[in-house]
Amino acid sequence: MPLPDSSAPLTGVTRRSFLRGTVALSGVAALAAALAPLRRLDDYTTVERFMQKYYKELTPDEMARVLARITSEVEREYGVRPHVRDLKPMDGVEFVYALNLTRCIGCRKCVHACVNENNQSRNPEIQYIRVLRLPHGSLDIEKAEHNYAPESVPEKGYFYMPVQCQQCKNPPCVKVCPVHATWQETDGITVVDYDWCIGCRYCEAACPYWARRFNFAKPSLPKDRLNPEMAYLGNRPRRQGVMEKCHFCIQRTRAGRYPACLEVCPAGARKFGNILDPDSEVAYILRTKRVFIQLKEEMGTSPRFFYYFDV
């Protein structure tokens, strides 16, 4: 091979060939670096998941295949065979939640029962419920404190207000979603299709209640704490880069059961039911109790989550 320059030194490398080599090498390196995430492609998507259709367009056969895929994925990752269902809203049912501020003692058991039921990430921590502590005589959220840690609750002079997704009748989070990955179902639950979400976080910004959570990292939870009773729009494990939120324990409530946060409440402050049934607990509450607030009523979101007082 003739050297480009006969007067070149004996090293065999000229400045020009070195620069060419360097540019080529760094080009290859940069390409490799840019493609590096592909080595973890399975964490993000599979061909099946990538080709999956929009939830509302899935035929029953396709949904059965999707549920089978989720079942095998969860079994591979957690070593537990889950029972994944796609539960549909029931006719004549609209869910409403009522929370008695007189009874809540601020013990935060609802927060952790929710995490346990809905397979949220433990590291980093994702929680749907945030319990606010407020001084008596005010409902000013500016005065709220959620990092309280006394030896014993309730504390004198304070009351507690747990806040979670308010399942608005007029949900701002649904309006801003550019890909319709979140919508309101006929029973009033606003759901997220985790396989359709692109992770833009517009909904998080739009929500006035800070009810939506984003999986910045790959969710991690202990295998022995996985809840195998799952629903597609509910508590099936999420992946990195998608939004999630309270869905009134869709895997329980659409099967007729009470949500996990309600069952664990030691004070009986949480009430849930079908507002279209005049004999339900929530209908009784809205009819007879001092239903004091819908949180941030002035936003016009019309929450299905009501706070009330006894007496």
Place this chain on the structure above:
Amino acid sequence: MESDLPDTRTRWVLRGLFVTFAALAAAFVLDLWRHPVSSAVIPPVDPKFLDTATVRRSYADLVRAKEDLSDFDCYGCHERGKPPVLAFDANHNLVVPEVHSDVVMGHGRHNRNNLCFNCHDENNLEVFQTRDGRELKFAESPQLCGSCHGPTLRDWDAGVHGRTSGYWNRSAGPIDRKQCVNCHNPHSPKFPGRAPAPGPHLLHPVETTAVEPHGH
């Protein structure tokens, strides 16, 4: 030649650059920058905070679980047809006899609901008596409590006061109702305080915005 010295220097500079670029390329491929910081590991929450059991167990629960009911066998010690005599101190407070020292009298803020026979029947200690003269079994405590706490009983009947679990949809399954005494100690009914579950773990410590409670 004049190029001797620059050639040697060029050679070394080129070698150095080559090593640097090769190292950078290796670092890119190995993705050394992917996890710059590892945040502190949050321990799993204590399972006691996930427990759905009630604070107390009612008489009906004890019967169902076939547990020791000797505490409810009044006439193991008392004599039938001979109502027990109550003792009071100088301030008209009930003096609880030593055998019943587990009973803490604290019903009502004024502490004046301290007469045993407001609820227990002195002529038959194995039943309750209401102020309107009804006789109730130990397992029927909600009716007893409701004979004074009417609005609360009305709420309880509607499923609104107290704990529920099971099914909101009665056609799908049963609802599990708890009795007054599953949560309230009848002799000292104020709901007891407890240690709260851990709060949210923050990535960075923040100054708490503690607000002084309103005057009370």
